[in-house]
Amino acid sequence: MKLFRKLISLDEALKAVLAYAKPAETEIEEIGFDDALNRVLAEDVCSTADSPPFDRAAMDGYAIRAEDSFGASPNNPVLLKLIKSQREKGKESRVEGVEIGEGECFSIQTGMALPKGSNAVVMLEYTKERGSELEIFKPVTPGKNVSFKGEDVKKGEVVLKEGKLLRAHDVGMLASLFKRSVKVYKRAKFGIMSTGDELLNPEEAEPYEGEKRIADVNSYVLAGLTEPIASSYKIGIVRDNYDKIKTAISGSLAVDSDSNYYCDGLLISGGSSVGKRDFIAGVVEDSGELVFHGVAIRPGEPTGFGIVNGKPVFILPGYPVAAISAFELLVRPFLFAVHGVKEERKRIFAVARKKIPSAVGRTDFVRVKLLCKENKNEYFVEPIGVSGSGILSSMTKSDGFVVIEENKEGVGAGEKVEVVVWE
């Protein structure tokens, strides 16, 4: 039996995979803005107009010439003439065509364009209508309660940058610009393959009493992790047979891009044991290039990466927690790079409540629980007290994870750590 190959550090592994995530090769597609939620913008979007598009009221009240209100007070109100709009529609008056002269005013609601001649809005609460006249109890300065044209965004200004993950309000911004189609990065399609004679498809079979076989978990976990960023295609379980695995790999990476089976890359899991590990890595090596195999991360040591038909193939551990660790530490940065995501995931800084042990020379992926004492405005963090990368409950009980760098000998109680929270 072969022993471990030499492990490379997480940094070296990251550098190697990112070298293959060439953003220049990333494909771009143009889609309707209303389909762009959660997609990554592939162009800078500029404002096509000033925002606000015209000077407008920032408050409900009356548009006036500010000068006319000077000296007004509760005991000595200024009296202005109420102008009516020529165009009435439904219950609401329209501002088009209205012009305010000296000593005149016009009823206005927040957001309405300021009528010609006016330069300020006096708030409703400082006024009182008396027939065709208005009493004003407080003076305003010119520009008061007005949002000026272009005050927020000038025409031509970049409002959404390339690389932005589009959220609900960003799609709203596209709508507000009447930007009907938008360039986004195409979602790559990653095949998800589980290997192992011990695996059962949980949608189809159950182990009989005493049978030492387990459910294929990684197909679901890896698809779930991939989907927010790229498309996933479940290839299913491939048995531990050199030819079958080789055929499955080259099959999904060689077929025509019109085919349903076409994949831009593969995530192969399985082979948590030394024998199997070398087995899958061997197939990748024989089918193309094995870039590395074995990374100093825990869990996730038996992670590998190769290129077959010019496409990325990640070899991930069979144990779900190790597969998730390898996904978060290596596959996610790769997928982000391929899809042009420029944003970093936000972290929560939290104080370790107890020691989190870790060995120098490897990067640790530690599942943690976040705790918040009442009236305390900081989080505390506790590692989930189970070990073993087969232990899925260490994930389901956790709020997120902490990465302990390879040059650190654990985290002491009271030390601050960065927590990435499950989304």
Add this chain to the structure above:
Amino acid sequence: MKLFRKLISLDEALKAVLAYAKPAETEIEEIGFDDALNRVLAEDVCSTADSPPFDRAAMDGYAIRAEDSFGASPNNPVLLKLIKSQREKGKESRVEGVEIGEGECFSIQTGMALPKGSNAVVMLEYTKERGSELEIFKPVTPGKNVSFKGEDVKKGEVVLKEGKLLRAHDVGMLASLFKRSVKVYKRAKFGIMSTGDELLNPEEAEPYEGEKRIADVNSYVLAGLTEPIASSYKIGIVRDNYDKIKTAISGSLAVDSDSNYYCDGLLISGGSSVGKRDFIAGVVEDSGELVFHGVAIRPGEPTGFGIVNGKPVFILPGYPVAAISAFELLVRPFLFAVHGVKEERKRIFAVARKKIPSAVGRTDFVRVKLLCKENKNEYFVEPIGVSGSGILSSMTKSDGFVVIEENKEGVGAGEKVEVVVWE
């Protein structure tokens, strides 16, 4: 023109809407586990078996009787007899039928069941094979490098609690339990209606030069915010006409649940002005019950809530930022309650870099940017320097928001705040 009604506090408003979010009425459906990603669990899921399901190796190495290794050292290795499996399959040996006697050992990989008779695993690196024998250089204690049956989860133990938002690893847990179908809360369907004569459908039209009309933004923003929790159905733009709005409201809330137009509730936006505000609230009042109208939040003051045909109707401001504020402060908690979400969104505690002003007597929804100084393990926060609830760029430039409670007169520089980050 009517003046503002009396504003109620956010707390009162929240209490009122949550009183209508009766979890008992929430419908439950049973779906395949592989469709359960991002759904909310409506049952406790118990482990159907011990996990691990059998005693298994936690390391690659050799299964032995620990007692046989006592006294082993690099200079004085213990010699054990290598047992071969009767069943070989592919490259891998099977453990079934193997029994370890005194002075015997069996090659084992991480995750494999421990063969009968053995009680420990000696790691690969402390051994050397010599033909049919194995040298061991280090003693192990009984139980060493073994994951015991039920050590992680005992049969019958709750592994996923009702109310859990199911993430990739939780779906993996369901797979590992062979739990093929799972009870989740049904996604309610909320109709999204924008009202206003000034609105244009950005998918269909553009304003001509000089026309003072704007895009319907809220249909897209509110659908985007709703979708992760509930289904959204875009009703579109309804003009400022009492009868049209009344028909649209009763239409979508009265139709048969088989109809495409059927909605479990409504989010109506528009009416950022006092006149319009009362207008829509009036329609709701005439069609059913207006529970409240006017909340002391900024932006989002003109928010209202009513019940029509026994179903919830939120009246949201027309300005997108105000609509988002009202959504985050009132609609989201309501949707979470309706869908049984028990988890709180995680917050980031960050230090205010400058003063964030706010008035006592109202709750402020402040868009902020998170900053992180290099080598500093904490975030700083800065309010986005634009005001006005029409200003969508205050959202697109922000990383999240801070809520300043009504009894607080702003946040001082250096004070800690809780930031909710956009997801």
